[in-house]
Amino acid sequence: LADIYKETIAESFSLSLARYYDFEQEILARLERCDQSVIPSLWKLLNPLFRPNPERNLNILSLFERQTRLKQDEENVEGLAVPELDEDAELQRVKQINEANTVFIRSILEYASDKRAGFRFGELFACLKEQDVFDLLIDSDLVFKSMLKLYEMSVIDIKAWKAQHDEVVANATGELDVPYCLYCIEAT
Numbered sequence: 001l002a003d004i005y006k007e008t009i010a011e012s013f014s015l016s017l018a019r020y021y022d023f024e025q026e027i028l029a030r031l032e033r034c035d036q037s038v039i040p041s042l043w044k045l046l047n048p049l050f051r052p053n054p055e056r057n058l059n060i061l062s063l064f065e066r067q068t069r070l071k072q073d074e075e076n077v078e079g080l081a082v083p084e085l086d087e088d089a090e091l092q093r094v095k096q097i098n099e100a101n102t103v104f105i106r107s108i109l110e111y112a113s114d115k116r117a118g119f120r121f122g123e124l125f126a127c128l129k130e131q132d133v134f135d136l137l138i139d140s141d142l143v144f145k146s147m148l149k150l151y152e153m154s155v156i157d158i159k160a161w162k163a164q165h166d167e168v169v170a171n172a173t174g175e176l177d178v179p180y181c182l183y184c185i186e187a188t
Contacts, residue, residue, distance in 0.1 A: 101177070105178065128143070153178065168180045
């Protein structure tokens with residue numbers, strides 16, 4: 001019986017100490033008293049709450065790319081211009097690097113199939129200079145990093161890759177992922 005009294009007293013104290021939040025008094029009443037000069041900045045705060053753009057604000061489409069894209073209710077929605085998010089820029093950069101790696105591996109394979117014999121890196125590099133993606137390969141040191149990775153692998157075993165042929169996902173860090181590159185080459 002003493003425990004029940006203690007619980008009841010503790011609950012009554014906790015309820016009396018709890019602060020109730022009156023939304024109308026705390027938020028709506030203050031919004032009604034705002035100056036006209038403050039209203040545009042309030043819309044900057046409130047507009048994204050009424051019309052979220054799932055592609056920009058929530059950034060969940062990258063998780064569901066294999067599914068159909070979410071439809072937006074209206075194509076031309078009036079609203080604020082959302083600046084480019086850092087996540088979007090990073091995702092775009094990684095996508096460019098993955099594409100450059102794919103072009104690099106494709107160039108190596110095409111050059112090797114044309115030569116039908118061993119070749120030096122200098123010869124391949126001269127061939128790469130003619131590619132559109134050469135600047136990206138040089139600027140971000142992709143050639144250097146990719147060649148180190150290929151040297152570490154020592155052999156690109158395409159027969160073993162075709163036999164294994166697991167589901168391939170793009171590398172989120174932008175490192176050279178030979179199975180992904182081979183998958184992209186095979187798909188095109």
